[in-house]
Amino acid sequence: MTPPPPTGPPPTGPEPSAGALSLRGLTVGRGGRTVARDISIEIPAGEVTALLGPNGAGKSSLVLAVGGVLRPLAGSVLMQGRDYARQRPEQIRRAGIAIVPEGRRLLTDLTVEDNLRVAAYSLPREQARTGRERVLGLFPELSRRLSAPARTLSGGEQQMVVLAQALIAEPRFLLIDELSLGLAPVVINRLLPTIRAVADAGLGVLLIEQFAAVALGLASGAYILEGGRLRFSGLASELREKPELLSSAYLLRGSGAG
Numbered sequence: 542m543t544p545p546p547p548t549g550p551p552p553t554g555p556e557p558s559a560g561a562l563s564l565r566g567l568t569v570g571r572g573g574r575t576v577a578r579d580i581s582i583e584i585p586a587g588e589v590t591a592l593l594g595p596n597g598a599g600k601s602s603l604v605l606a607v608g609g610v611l612r613p614l615a616g617s618v619l620m621q622g623r624d625y626a627r628q629r630p631e632q633i634r635r636a637g638i639a640i641v642p643e644g645r646r647l648l649t650d651l652t653v654e655d656n657l658r659v660a661a662y663s664l665p666r667e668q669a670r671t672g673r674e675r676v677l678g679l680f681p682e683l684s685r686r687l688s689a690p691a692r693t694l695s696g697g698e699q700q701m702v703v704l705a706q707a708l709i710a711e712p713r714f715l716l717i718d719e720l721s722l723g724l725a726p727v728v729i730n731r732l733l734p735t736i737r738a739v740a741d742a743g744l745g746v747l748l749i750e751q752f753a754a755v756a757l758g759l760a761s762g763a764y765i766l767e768g769g770r771l772r773f774s775g776l777a778s779e780l781r782e783k784p785e786l787l788s789s790a791y792l793l794r795g796s797g798a799g
């Protein structure tokens with residue numbers, strides 16, 4: 542089967558929009574092999590953008606490159622006129638670009654409170670305090686579990702702590718690699734409104750999701766990555782209306798859930 546041709550907006554012109562995180566021609570290598578080539582993705586502030594694709598497509602590698610964990614071979618990561626590609630993870634994080642990498646783990650012997658403290662350690666005291674209050678407002682369930690060791694939490698609660706850690710410094714952009722992995726539908730449905738709420742409050746979110754329907758239900762823009770190449774760039778509504786564009790078996794499986 543031939544993949545559908547790349548279609549539609551979003552903008553690929555030279556001018557990145559001011560309120561967006563713009564990946565431009567990003568190329569990422571791993572183990573001497575190019576695993577993502579010439580990837581341009583627009584992540585607007587205040588919106589959820591979906592990044593879909595089968596196993597091994599290069600999604601996680603792309604996230605790691607944006608976060609500065611992998612050094613891109615080419616391309617740029619633009620935010621407010623500055624290029625963050627090839628900067629160090631700490632600089633990227635401080636600029637307001639947060640990533641939740643795939644398989645992110647908590648410090649399981651530490652309490653929830655201490656996991657939040659670790660995430661806020663580099664913040665000024667007042668910002669750490671307000672950040673803590675804000676994330677506990679987003680995930681009130683965690684307020685009752687603050688003194689519990691992280692290992693005693695349910696999978697959903699652990700994912701809440703992971704998200705709270707990423708959000709505590711009030712980033713402008715958040716890239717989430719596999720929000721729903723290993724979580725029951727009821728738990729996923731608990732998390733989605735919170736993702737919606739932080740985006741509505743101005744955060745630009747890139748959501749990588751195994752369940753296409755979950756991501757497309759929240760997203761405005763959508764991208765499909767396959768074999769290290771972008772196969773689709775456009776609107777999430779196009780993929781909702783024409784699920785046949787989700788051509789690979791992986792994505793067809795994903796589109797049935799949520």
Ligand SMILES: Nc1ncnc2c1ncn2[C@@H]1O[C@H](COP(=O)(O)OP(=O)(O)OP(=O)(O)O)[C@@H](O)[C@H]1O
Nearest residue numbers: 571572576594595596597598599600601602603643
């Ligand atoms: N640590 C690594 N060293 C070398 N190659 C790697 C490494 N991790 C992943 N790869 C390779 O990079 C390519 C892209 O993998 P990546 O994990 O980015 O894909 P993905 O889209 O996130 O897949 P999945 O849906 O399974 O999470 C794959 O061919 C994979 O085998």
Ligand SMILES: [Mg+2]
Nearest residue numbers: 600601602643
């Ligand atoms: Mg991955």
